[in-house]
Amino acid sequence: MLCCSPPAIIASFFLKIDMAKSLAPIVMKFGGTSLRDEISRSHVLSHIKHYADSGERVVVVVSAMGRKGEPYATDTLVALLKDVGHNINPRELDLVMSVGETLCSAFCAHLLSCSGMPAVSFNGRQSGILTDDNAGNAEILEVNPSRIVESLDAGDIAVVAGFQGVNERGDIRTLGRGGSDTSAVALAAALGAEKVEIFSDVNGIANCDPRQVESSSYLESISVDQMLAMADEGSRVIHPRAIAASIKTKTPIVAIGGINLDNYKNLLLNKANFLAISGYVWKNKKLKPKDAIKKLI
Numbered sequence: 001m002l003c004c005s006p007p008a009i010i011a012s013f014f015l016k017i018d019m020a021k022s023l024a025p026i027v028m029k030f031g032g033t034s035l036r037d038e039i040s041r042s043h044v045l046s047h048i049k050h051y052a053d054s055g056e057r058v059v060v061v062v063s064a065m066g067r068k069g070e071p072y073a074t075d076t077l078v079a080l081l082k083d084v085g086h087n088i089n090p091r092e093l094d095l096v097m098s099v100g101e102t103l104c105s106a107f108c109a110h111l112l113s114c115s116g117m118p119a120v121s122f123n124g125r126q127s128g129i130l131t132d133d134n135a136g137n138a139e140i141l142e143v144n145p146s147r148i149v150e151s152l153d154a155g156d157i158a159v160v161a162g163f164q165g166v167n168e169r170g171d172i173r174t175l176g177r178g179g180s181d182t183s184a185v186a187l188a189a190a191l192g193a194e195k196v197e198i199f200s201d202v203n204g205i206a207n208c209d210p211r212q213v214e215s216s217s218y219l220e221s222i223s224v225d226q227m228l229a230m231a232d233e234g235s236r237v238i239h240p241r242a243i244a245a246s247i248k249t250k251t252p253i254v255a256i257g258g259i260n261l262d263n264y265k266n267l268l269l270n271k272a273n274f275l276a277i278s279g280y281v282w283k284n285k286k287l288k289p290k291d292a293i294k295k296l297i
Contacts, residue, residue, distance in 0.1 A: 025057035025152055028197045029162065029184035032063040032073065032100075035108060044108075044199075045115050048157065052117050057152045059191065060119075061162045061184040062108050064100025074100045090135035097136075097174045098124070101161035109159040119157040122148060124172065127187065129165030131173040138173035139241070140165060140182065143190035160187060181242035189249035196246075196253045 028048070034040050051058050068075035077096050081088050105121040112119035124131075128144035148158045162180025167173050175182055181198060188196045246253055 023057060023152075024192045024194055025059045025158075026051055026195070026197065027059045027061065027184055027188040027191065027193045028199065029061040029180055030063070030108075030199045031180070032065055032067065032104075034199055035062065035104060035111075036066045036070065041111060045111070045117075047199075048112065049115070049117060052157060059148060059152070059158045059160060059187060059193070060108060060112075061160045061180055061187065062101060062104045063162055063180040065104050065107070072100050072103055091171060094135050094172050094174045098161070098164040098172045101163045101180065105159045105161040109157075112157055112159070117157055118155060119159050120151045121159045121161070122151075123161045124164035124183075125166040125170065127160050127165075127183075128190075129183065129186065131165035131167055131175070133167045133171075133173065136174055137176040138165065138167070140175070140186050140245075143186050145187060145190050148187070148191070175241070178242065182245055185242050185245040185249065185251055185253065189245065189251045193251065196251060198253055 030044055034044055048058060048060065064072060064074045064077075066073040066076075068079075070076060074097055077099055078093070081093065081096055102123050105123065109119040109121035126147055128142075128146060128148070129140060130142040130144070131138035131140055148160070151158045160183065162183035164172055164174050164179070164183070184196050184198065187193075242253075245251070
């Protein structure tokens with residue numbers, strides 16, 4: 001059974017694995033559209049292979065495959081419950097909502113293994129992610145990735161189901177929309193990773209909404225202050241929990257937009273504490289992103 005003391009700040013509740021810098025893994029997070037078809041999968045495999053062939057230790061965090069209406073998307077799975085009745089027990093809802101990521105992690109591990117890259121999948125519990133009991137929007141209390149380290153030591157690629165952990169009783173708890181980004185940052189901090197790579201099917205961070213302004217262009221880099229300023233102006237580009245975790249743990253995020261080898265944008269942001277888009281549009285009717293981030297940090 002995982003255990004922990006109540007968290008004070010985000011930086012305090014990640015159990016950081018003590019390992020040499022040369023052994024620190026690279027953590028990559030792939031969104032739901034990254035593995036939805038054969039072409040996208042080929043790009044994912046190529047990128048992972050590049051690092052694996054270089055001798056890097058690789059941890060992959062995945063979201064559920066596809067979007068609403070596609071068979072393995074989270075919204076599609078939840079619709080199965082809603083077809084029966086809308087008064088859904090939060091425990092059962094969390095269990096169903098975690099299925100897409102769990103399935104995707106197993107599929108991705110199998111895909112990698114069949115491509116000559118031995119891989120092992122992990123769900124939230126197996127990854128050592130302990131959460132509070134807030135069903136549907138749980139916060140991470142502690143990360144103890146010892147089993148992931150064992151897998152990396154054995155020469156395997158670790159593929160982790162994002163968006164989930166377990167409470168003290170072992171019940172599955174999901175982290176809320178955009179939770180896979182938070183999973184990736186939390187694991188990276190606990191593993192001592194130098195950075196998190198977050199892949200998206202968008203082309204990067206635009207200087208204005210490309211859907212409304214044809215002349216918009218994509219930024220090569222963006223600092224935390226710039227990101228917060230954009231959030232204050234209404235831009236909802238990444239979940240505040242992922243931002244807060246990155247700031248508190250000093251884990252830089254590199255956003256790579258466009259699941260296309262010719263269109264990767266490495267938004268490596270200076271030396272520390274920088275963030276970029278994950279492709280997730282945060283929706284919260286009560287708080288603006290900047291206000292939510294301030295509360296978390």
